[in-house]
Amino acid sequence: DADVTQTPRNRITKTGKRIMLECSQTKGHDRMYWYRQDPGLGLRLIYYSFDVKDINKGEISDGYSVSRQAQAKFSLSLESAIPNQTALYFCATSENGGKTYEQYFGPGTRLTVT
Amino acid sequence: GNSVTQMEGPVTLSEEAFLTINCTYTATGYPSLFWYVQYPGEGLQLLLKATKADDKGSNKGFEATYRKETTSFHLEKGSVQVSDSAVYFCALGSGNTGKLIFGQGTTLQVKP
Numbered sequence: 001d002a003d004v005t006q007t008p009r010n011r012i013t014k015t016g017k018r019i020m021l022e023c024s025q026t027k028g029h030d031r032m033y034w035y036r037q038d039p040g041l042g043l044r045l046i047y048y049s050f051d052v053k054d055i056n057k058g059e060i061s062d063g064y065s066v067s068r069q070a071q072a073k074f075s076l077s078l079e080s081a082i083p084n085q086t087a088l089y090f091c092a093t094s095e096n097g098g099k100t101y102e103q104y105f106g107p108g109t110r111l112t113v114t
Numbered sequence: 115g116n117s118v119t120q121m122e123g124p125v126t127l128s129e130e131a132f133l134t135i136n137c138t139y140t141a142t143g144y145p146s147l148f149w150y151v152q153y154p155g156e157g158l159q160l161l162l163k164a165t166k167a168d169d170k171g172s173n174k175g176f177e178a179t180y181r182k183e184t185t186s187f188h189l190e191k192g193s194v195q196v197s198d199s200a201v202y203f204c205a206l207g208s209g210n211t212g213k214l215i216f217g218q219g220t221t222l223q224v225k226p
Contacts, residue, residue, distance in 0.1 A: 031212050042216040105157035
């Protein structure tokens with residue numbers, strides 16, 4: 001089984017709808033991240049969490065919210081989806097510690113907002 | 115602030131050709147540097163990394179050397195295969211936040 005899983009893998013929704021993307025991990029890592037990927041822009045950080053009680057905004061958090069339900073689960077919500085939130089969304093995890101460790105990515109969720 | 119710049123793609127090569135994908139960075143302090151690869155329909159996978167100046171990361175025939183004097187971390191492979199077709203991301207990590215800053219990605223297409 002994959003270490004980092006994301007659901008759903010694909011989602012089409014309409015403008016104004018609320019949608020939640022879910023991420024689960026079995027790596028035992030404390031740190032979790034949400035990114036979005038857009039062509040030509042690479043990956044941009046939306047939110048990150050160092051543990052259940054420590055959640056931080058990334059560079060593009062407007063229009064998004066997150067919930068860290070447990071060490072293993074980190075959900076991303078779009079309260080009122082808009083078309084420019086159409087993108088590929090990735091969840092990632094990494095070890096905790098005093099330096100930057102490599103991150104482990106889920107397979108991604110392709111979200112289309114019509 | 116910290117940033118990463120990669121050469122624009124797509125890069126199209128014939129099988130067994132030599133590959134270079136340029137990556138330069140701007141950062142304070144002593145960042146760690148990474149190359150990630152994204153195969154079609156999949157998430158990103160760590161390809162290689164280097165954590166200090168002059169370190170060489172290597173994996174699956176790919177190499178990159180951390181050059182502090184030129185603030186670069188170029189990815190190279192001596193002989194590419196069709197199976198290397200993917201998007202390659204250079205990334206930088208600095209400090210104790212664990213955050214990575216990614217370049218825009220370079221698409222590599224290898225033709226038989």
